[in-house]
Amino acid sequence: MTSAGRKPLPPGQALTERVEIRMTPKQRAKLDRLAGPTKTPADWLRDRIDSAREPAKPAAPAPLAFKRLPT
Numbered sequence: 001m002t003s004a005g006r007k008p009l010p011p012g013q014a015l016t017e018r019v020e021i022r023m024t025p026k027q028r029a030k031l032d033r034l035a036g037p038t039k040t041p042a043d044w045l046r047d048r049i050d051s052a053r054e055p056a057k058p059a060a061p062a063p064l065a066f067k068r069l070p071t
Contacts, residue, residue: 009016023031035044 031041031045035041039047
């Protein structure tokens, strides 16, 4: 007897999180065009995220200067 469930994820995707994105039909159509005929939109998006550079870390704040009050 075979199981009629979802196919198992590929080994690299076993520990993935599901993310839902709301978009207009026009945005979804563009996503499909960007992904092209050889990739699913999810695969295309994962590739884009993996190849993107990390944002620059913000500079450390300057130390506070304290003014000595007269006593």
